[in-house]
Amino acid sequence: MVTSGKADKKRTVAVIGGGAVGVATASFLLRDGHDVVLIERGGIGEGASFGNAGVFAPSSVVPMSMPGTLAKVPGYLLDPLGPLSIRWSYLPTLAPWLVRFVRAGTQAGVRAQARALTPLLHDSYGAWLPLVRNAGDEALIRRDGFLAVYRSQADFEGDALGYRLRRDNDIAFEVLREDELWQFEPSVSHDYTIGVLFPQAGNTVNPNRLVRTVAEQFQRDGGRIVAAQARGFARQGTTLTGVETAAGLIPADAAVVAAGAHSRPLAAGLGDSIPLDTERGYHVLIADPETLPRRPILDASAKFVSTPMETGLRMAGTVEFAGLEAPPNWTRADYLLTLGRRLFPGLAPDYPQERVSRWMGFRPSMPDSLPVIGRASASPDVVYAFGHGHVGLASAARTGMTVADLLAGRPPAFDITPFAPTRF
Numbered sequence: 001m002v003t004s005g006k007a008d009k010k011r012t013v014a015v016i017g018g019g020a021v022g023v024a025t026a027s028f029l030l031r032d033g034h035d036v037v038l039i040e041r042g043g044i045g046e047g048a049s050f051g052n053a054g055v056f057a058p059s060s061v062v063p064m065s066m067p068g069t070l071a072k073v074p075g076y077l078l079d080p081l082g083p084l085s086i087r088w089s090y091l092p093t094l095a096p097w098l099v100r101f102v103r104a105g106t107q108a109g110v111r112a113q114a115r116a117l118t119p120l121l122h123d124s125y126g127a128w129l130p131l132v133r134n135a136g137d138e139a140l141i142r143r144d145g146f147l148a149v150y151r152s153q154a155d156f157e158g159d160a161l162g163y164r165l166r167r168d169n170d171i172a173f174e175v176l177r178e179d180e181l182w183q184f185e186p187s188v189s190h191d192y193t194i195g196v197l198f199p200q201a202g203n204t205v206n207p208n209r210l211v212r213t214v215a216e217q218f219q220r221d222g223g224r225i226v227a228a229q230a231r232g233f234a235r236q237g238t239t240l241t242g243v244e245t246a247a248g249l250i251p252a253d254a255a256v257v258a259a260g261a262h263s264r265p266l267a268a269g270l271g272d273s274i275p276l277d278t279e280r281g282y283h284v285l286i287a288d289p290e291t292l293p294r295r296p297i298l299d300a301s302a303k304f305v306s307t308p309m310e311t312g313l314r315m316a317g318t319v320e321f322a323g324l325e326a327p328p329n330w331t332r333a334d335y336l337l338t339l340g341r342r343l344f345p346g347l348a349p350d351y352p353q354e355r356v357s358r359w360m361g362f363r364p365s366m367p368d369s370l371p372v373i374g375r376a377s378a379s380p381d382v383v384y385a386f387g388h389g390h391v392g393l394a395s396a397a398r399t400g401m402t403v404a405d406l407l408a409g410r411p412p413a414f415d416i417t418p419f420a421p422t423r424f
């Protein structure tokens with residue numbers, strides 16, 4: 001399993017990226033007794049991990065590209081409140097990724113992807129628990145379930161394959177209809193007539209504070225955080241000697257690339273051409289809302305998630321293909337507010353500016369909805385841990401455990417070959 005020959009010893013491990021994945025990974029590496037340095041160019045937890053919907057749902061094993069997704073795209077694009085938008089100038093750059101995305105969505109493909117994601121998302125609440133417990137702030141995460149709601153039977157039936165994939169992978173759910181749904185979640189409009197409860201799911205009440213709290217504990221436990229941009233790797237042959245950063249060389253004998261949507265050039269420097277792109281997403285957050293659901297709710301008809309946060313009610317979602325450079329299109333966030341009012345009739349028709357904040361972030365997305373977890377081609381000392389797309393918060397802790405297994409020479413707890421960097 002281990003090819004570097006240094007695996008049993010305490011190593012200096014540099015983790016690039018201080019998002020959910022990097023911070024969880026750095027924490028598990030520290031538990032194994034390594035000397036760990038976390039390299040972050042911006043603020044800890046301020047990338048995609050800042051503004052997501054905060055859901056830890058084992059039920060999120062359903063890939064983004066499904067049989068029939070392509071046929072729905074024109075309708076999505078024509079609807080201003082639809083879940084998808086494309087900056088047309090970005091289309092030529094995106095085209096190869098899109099081709100792979102469409103090809104991934106076969107019956108056999110989605111079955112294999114859901115099977116691969118199941119152990120990574122298994123008990124995602126429980127995977128985070130040792131980290132928040134160690135930091136003394138268990139209240140940062142909750143396990144109250146996750147509820148998907150539908151406006152029509154036709155919308156529900158449209159997701160039939162997704163439910164089949166969950167059933168095939170032993171993911172529990174329960175269907176609630178009309179009165180049962182409205183009593184279970186009184187904040188939801190009676191225009192929604194079908195609900196599906198995923199009782200094993202949890203959420204965080206603040207994704208950014210979750211990542212920062214775990215990072216602060218990592219420091220208290222002896223981990224180091226360096227504020228710098230990683231640029232590449234110093235090697236002697238296949239042996240890593242350090243990470244090159246804007247602030248100079250950081251000596252290391254192992255490294256982890258967990259730079260989210262920005263990981264592609266770092267992997268390219270190690271000979272791996274990885275089709276990583278970004279699905280940009282948005283949120284609106286209403287401070288002090290008039291109504292608050294008891295648990296996160298997926299509007300499965302409009303495709304966005306509303307989560308009760310400690311800072312208010314967050315509506316998060318949408319997919320925008322526009323790359324890493326284009327400025328945000330804040331109307332995408334404003335639509336989420338319109339959709340949120342449709343879901344929760346108790347919300348006010350207007351809010352003063354200071355009560356509503358908006359955010360855009362870069363999901364690190366692979367065309368087959370599977371992350372990249374495995375060793376770099378040019379050096380077994382470098383492990384990749386990026387590309388978690390829509391499920392990076394939920395799967396961060398288990399990814400961290402898996403990377404720690406790899407660098408310790410332990411066999412990972414589940415099959416990671418579907419996540420191989422060389423699968424394309």
Ligand SMILES: Cc1cc2nc3c(=O)[nH]c(=O)nc-3n(C[C@H](O)[C@H](O)[C@H](O)COP(=O)(O)OP(=O)(O)OC[C@H]3O[C@@H](n4cnc5c(N)ncnc54)[C@H](O)[C@@H]3O)c2cc1C
Binds near residue numbers: 016019054387
């Ligand atoms: C609207 C929306 C809702 C979402 N909802 C959910 C959800 O409910 N549940 C869920 O599981 N997931 C959700 N996600 C997805 C989730 O947010 C991401 O998958 C996850 O945050 C990715 O974490 P990461 O650590 O890989 O990346 P990031 O959080 O982006 O962290 C990467 C870090 O690397 C740093 N970095 C980049 N390049 C360098 C470099 N060269 N040197 C040093 N540092 C570098 C960046 O500054 C950044 O801090 C959602 C995403 C969006 C956009």
